Amino acid sequence: MKLDSKIPSGPLAKKWDKHKFELKLVNPANKRKYTIIVVGTGLAGASSAASLAEMGYNVINLCINDSARRAHSIAAQGGINAAKNYPNDGDSVWRLFYDTIKGGDYRSREANVYRLAQVSNNIIDQAVAQGVPFAREYGGLLAHRSFGGAQVSRTFYARGQTGQQLLLGAYSAQMRQVKLGKIKLYTRVEMLDLIKIDGRARGVVTRNLVTGELKSFTGDAVILATGGYGNAFYLSTNAVNSNASAAWRAHRRGALFSNPCMVQIHPTCIPVSGDHQSKLTLMSESLRNDGRVWVPKKKGDKRPANEIPESERDYYLENKYPSFGNLVPRDIASRNAKEVCDEGRGVGASGLAVYLDFEDAIKRLGKDVVTEKYGNLFEMYERITDENPYKQPMRIFPAIHYSMGGVWVDYNLQSTIPGLFVLGEANFSDHGANRLGASALMQGLADGYFVIPYTIGGFLAKVGASAINTDAPEVKDVEKEAKDRIERILNIKGNKTVHEIHKELGLILWNYVGMSRNKKGLEKAIQEIPKVREEFWKNVKVTGSGAELNKSLEEALRLADFLELGELIARDALMREESCGGHFRTEHITEEGEAKRDDNNFTFVSAWEYKGENQEPEMHKENLEFEFVELTQRSYK
Amino acid sequence: MSENMNLKLKIWRQKNAGDKGRFVEYDMENVSPDESFLEMMDELNEKLTHDNLEPVEFDSDCREGICGTCGLVVNGEAHGPLRATTMCQVHMREFKGMTKLTVEPWRTKAFPVLKDLVVDRGALDKIQQAGGYISINTGNAPDAHAIQVPKEASDLAMDAAACIGCGACVAACPNASASLFTAAKISQFALLPQGGPERKRRAAQMVTQMDIEGFGDCSNLGECEAACPKEISISNIARMKREFVGAMLG
Numbered sequence: 001m002k003l004d005s006k007i008p009s010g011p012l013a014k015k016w017d018k019h020k021f022e023l024k025l026v027n028p029a030n031k032r033k034y035t036i037i038v039v040g041t042g043l044a045g046a047s048s049a050a051s052l053a054e055m056g057y058n059v060i061n062l063c064i065n066d067s068a069r070r071a072h073s074i075a076a077q078g079g080i081n082a083a084k085n086y087p088n089d090g091d092s093v094w095r096l097f098y099d100t101i102k103g104g105d106y107r108s109r110e111a112n113v114y115r116l117a118q119v120s121n122n123i124i125d126q127a128v129a130q131g132v133p134f135a136r137e138y139g140g141l142l143a144h145r146s147f148g149g150a151q152v153s154r155t156f157y158a159r160g161q162t163g164q165q166l167l168l169g170a171y172s173a174q175m176r177q178v179k180l181g182k183i184k185l186y187t188r189v190e191m192l193d194l195i196k197i198d199g200r201a202r203g204v205v206t207r208n209l210v211t212g213e214l215k216s217f218t219g220d221a222v223i224l225a226t227g228g229y230g231n232a233f234y235l236s237t238n239a240v241n242s243n244a245s246a247a248w249r250a251h252r253r254g255a256l257f258s259n260p261c262m263v264q265i266h267p268t269c270i271p272v273s274g275d276h277q278s279k280l281t282l283m284s285e286s287l288r289n290d291g292r293v294w295v296p297k298k299k300g301d302k303r304p305a306n307e308i309p310e311s312e313r314d315y316y317l318e319n320k321y322p323s324f325g326n327l328v329p330r331d332i333a334s335r336n337a338k339e340v341c342d343e344g345r346g347v348g349a350s351g352l353a354v355y356l357d358f359e360d361a362i363k364r365l366g367k368d369v370v371t372e373k374y375g376n377l378f379e380m381y382e383r384i385t386d387e388n389p390y391k392q393p394m395r396i397f398p399a400i401h402y403s404m405g406g407v408w409v410d411y412n413l414q415s416t417i418p419g420l421f422v423l424g425e426a427n428f429s430d431h432g433a434n435r436l437g438a439s440a441l442m443q444g445l446a447d448g449y450f451v452i453p454y455t456i457g458g459f460l461a462k463v464g465a466s467a468i469n470t471d472a473p474e475v476k477d478v479e480k481e482a483k484d485r486i487e488r489i490l491n492i493k494g495n496k497t498v499h500e501i502h503k504e505l506g507l508i509l510w511n512y513v514g515m516s517r518n519k520k521g522l523e524k525a526i527q528e529i530p531k532v533r534e535e536f537w538k539n540v541k542v543t544g545s546g547a548e549l550n551k552s553l554e555e556a557l558r559l560a561d562f563l564e565l566g567e568l569i570a571r572d573a574l575m576r577e578e579s580c581g582g583h584f585r586t587e588h589i590t591e592e593g594e595a596k597r598d599d600n601n602f603t604f605v606s607a608w609e610y611k612g613e614n615q616e617p618e619m620h621k622e623n624l625e626f627e628f629v630e631l632t633q634r635s636y637k
Numbered sequence: 638m639s640e641n642m643n644l645k646l647k648i649w650r651q652k653n654a655g656d657k658g659r660f661v662e663y664d665m666e667n668v669s670p671d672e673s674f675l676e677m678m679d680e681l682n683e684k685l686t687h688d689n690l691e692p693v694e695f696d697s698d699c700r701e702g703i704c705g706t707c708g709l710v711v712n713g714e715a716h717g718p719l720r721a722t723t724m725c726q727v728h729m730r731e732f733k734g735m736t737k738l739t740v741e742p743w744r745t746k747a748f749p750v751l752k753d754l755v756v757d758r759g760a761l762d763k764i765q766q767a768g769g770y771i772s773i774n775t776g777n778a779p780d781a782h783a784i785q786v787p788k789e790a791s792d793l794a795m796d797a798a799a800c801i802g803c804g805a806c807v808a809a810c811p812n813a814s815a816s817l818f819t820a821a822k823i824s825q826f827a828l829l830p831q832g833g834p835e836r837k838r839r840a841a842q843m844v845t846q847m848d849i850e851g852f853g854d855c856s857n858l859g860e861c862e863a864a865c866p867k868e869i870s871i872s873n874i875a876r877m878k879r880e881f882v883g884a885m886l887g
């Protein structure tokens with residue numbers, strides 16, 4: 001299969017304008033003849049549904065949440081990047097583009113990333129016009145901060161609730177279109193499969209999560225904005241219902257899946273407190289601006305932090321990376337935490353944590369300043385752990401946070417299935433091997449507000465409007481498959497709960513496909529995951545019926561897909577014989593122990609083709625051409 | 638670290654919207670004070686599943702206090718005993734010394750129970766649809782700095798916008814009023830210059846919709862503010878009332 005990324009020719013800065021001009025247009029009067037199905041109401045889903053409805057298309061919009069406003073995007077804290085250069089500190093579209101390409105360790109497409117940087121400014125304008133209450137200065141203009149190691153101040157924020165406010169902005173636009181009848185919104189409805197007719201994506205089969213009713217929706221195109229797959233690992237910072245099923249079902253129907261091994265691990269999360277743990281809570285990255293990371297020098301030192309004298313503490317990030325210190329990028333901070341814990345120097349009851357200490361910050365700045373900056377985070381930490389970070393250092397540990405990989409899409413955000421577009425975290429497009437802080441919100445909204453409204457028109461104008469009857473045999477076939485799958489699960493009546501099996505998968509992924517990976521471990525994971533999958537299909541236990549609200553059944557259906565995706569994550573990690581960004585192979589390190597890319601052999605995006613259940617998938621490559629930036633090794637020493 | 642707890646849970650079970658529903662008692666032993674209330678409920682559900690029983694259905698998603706999905710009434714209190722905290726953020730240590738907990742769903746006519754502890758809060762979305770937006774299409778926005786907003790106004794707007802739409806205000810209100818929720822949205826936009834052009838229309842339509850959805854009137858009891866996990870101020874309701882009167886006077 002030849003992958004055509006459809007990147008427009010010409011100078012980088014002109015590509016998007018040129019492309020927009022060349023795309024065919026749908027006549028304004030004809031837009032109402034088309035129906036577009038948007039799955040998801042996060043930033044990408046809500047922004048695209050609202051924008052497309054405003055243009056005149058009929059939109060069918062689905063989500064699993066009880067209200068569109070509760071999509072996982074709501075939880076984003078830190079902020080959103082844009083190249084406004086309001087602080088006059090030398091930022092530009094080019095710099096944001098360059099930082100994103102470099103931050104992604106040169107494993108993303110130049111043209112996509114440049115477009116992302118270009119439209120970043122429109123997002124801020126759009127959100128302000130919607131009434132998003134961004135933080136402001138006394139002069140009445142927008143405030144901004146630097147974030148995630150960026151050397152310019154380009155992150156806009158709304159307290160610690162930026163995702164919430166941006167999502168509520170998009171949701172308000174979406175609700176306006178619901179009222180106008182241009183969006184038909186269905187909440188507590190889950191897409192179970194994709195309907196393909198004559199090779200084109202024409203609809204989705206869904207399950208009503210309250211009544212269990214299976215129902216199909218058909219249209220002229222389908223957009224997936226269904227978020228990332230971090231929950232494959234069981235424990236992550238994602239919302240507990242976040243899942244990969246929509247993307248995975250599309251994959252099984254022919255959409256290639258790219259870079260599944262690229263997952264981001266966030267260094268500052270609250271450690272696991274016990275077997276009951278259901279999710280992990282992120283502590284804002286900003287804490288590393290003033291907190292100092294350390295562990296005892298001695299192995300197994302169980303003394304309380306305040307009894308360990310200065311000379312017996314190892315401030316390992318400051319020692320190893322003198323110029324960036326505690327502010328090294330996420331992947332490096334995470335990996336080093338794992339290393340010291342592997343050495344037996346981790347702290348807390350489990351030994352799987354490192355200290356983030358504010359004692360010096362309190363001495364230097366005073367308690368009031370620390371409270372002003374981090375008070376709400378300290379409170380949250382105390383509520384969860386029952387420990388007071390003013391008195392004893394926080395304990396933190398890395399956790400799965402974000403998936404850079406996802407469904408392969410071209411420059412138009414179209415997958416390898418014509419008429420299937422994928423937006424937001426669900427696609428693989430812009431972050432390469434590592435995502436920079438405050439760039440996911442930017443990408444989700446760029447895709448939804450400013451890219452898809454143009455590119456989908458080019459597709460629709462070409463194919464023309466046509467309706468598909470939901471009684472068509474192709475539709476009924478997919479419905480039947482979904483129904484059979486549900487019945488099969490309910491009939492197993494085994495001995496293990498969904499959570500128990502999901503934990504087993506999570507443990508394998510975390511141990512062998514987590515922060516550092518090697519050939520032996522990955523091969524083991526590829527051996528073990530099919531066993532867990534088999535166990536699931538033989539021994540899972542879901543009580544209740546399919547004709548009612550049944551969360552265990554929902555979770556079982558999602559787990560079945562994670563059990564397939566999990567193996568692909570391991571396969572992709574095994575294939576990629578280099579270290580880059582979030583993907584760290586212990587066999588491929590520099591003399592100093594840092595990630596070592598292999599640009600000669602791995603400057604490509606992997607794109608996996610599904611070949612059937614328990615069959616080895618086939619990998620295709622999209623080679624990445626770097627015309628405008630030079631590839632360099634990242635260094636934070 | 639304190640000791641594990643043994644608890645008797647009295648939980649509302651209801652098969653579906655049509656069922657009458659009833660309390661059922663469950664024993665939970667050896668509960669760690671470090672787990673969250675919802676994690677304790679997860680453990681109960683694991684146990685029930687192993688015993689071939691149907692788990693207790695309850696809603697949650699972010700489990701960090703921001704999505705507004707969770708919401709239970711524990712021992713008569715919406716979101717449990719802790720001030721300014723959603724149910725998902727309450728940990729078992731808050732119940733130290735207690736042996737019996739009663740767990741119920743939000744109870745109000747406008748939020749019908751779907752199953753067990755899960756309710757339908759769609760009425761809140763309807764209020765938002767009635768006018769909780771600024772009518773501007775994608776691509777029409779001027780440069781963000783073309784609109785200056787005084788910091789004080791912006792901060793107050795953010796205070797109101799922090800609402801997570803969980804519905805605890807309704808559950809806590811003896812009149813089952815959705816005034817705090819509605820007022821928070823009306824206030825956010827009333828405080829910002831961008832909200833100006835549609836200010837009167839918005840207030841009139843959203844308040845009217847609140848009545849249509851079957852929520853009660855506000856009689857300034859203040860229970861909503863006390864139950865709100867985001868500490869949304871009741872002063873927003875006073876502002877909403879002014880906005881509404883202003884709209885009615887033309």
Ligand SMILES: Cc1cc2nc3c(=O)[nH]c(=O)nc-3n(C[C@H](O)[C@H](O)[C@H](O)COP(=O)(O)OP(=O)(O)OC[C@H]3O[C@@H](n4cnc5c(N)ncnc54)[C@H](O)[C@@H]3O)c2cc1C
Nearest residue numbers: 040041042043044064073078079191227424425438440441
């Ligand atoms: C704790 C946390 C903090 C973060 N902070 C930041 C930050 O400060 N800055 C930043 O840029 N990024 C941040 N991120 C990342 C960012 O929030 C996400 O990447 C982004 O919000 C994803 O948006 P989305 O629209 O792609 O998907 P989501 O918001 O995940 O939405 C997915 C939608 O799809 C629906 N859905 C899923 N499956 C189905 C199905 N089968 N059928 C029907 N509907 C379905 C869901 O209901 C939901 O509506 C953070 C992430 C986390 C976890």
Ligand code: FES
Nearest residue numbers: 698700705707725
């Ligand atoms: S689950 Fe999101 S607020 Fe409680």
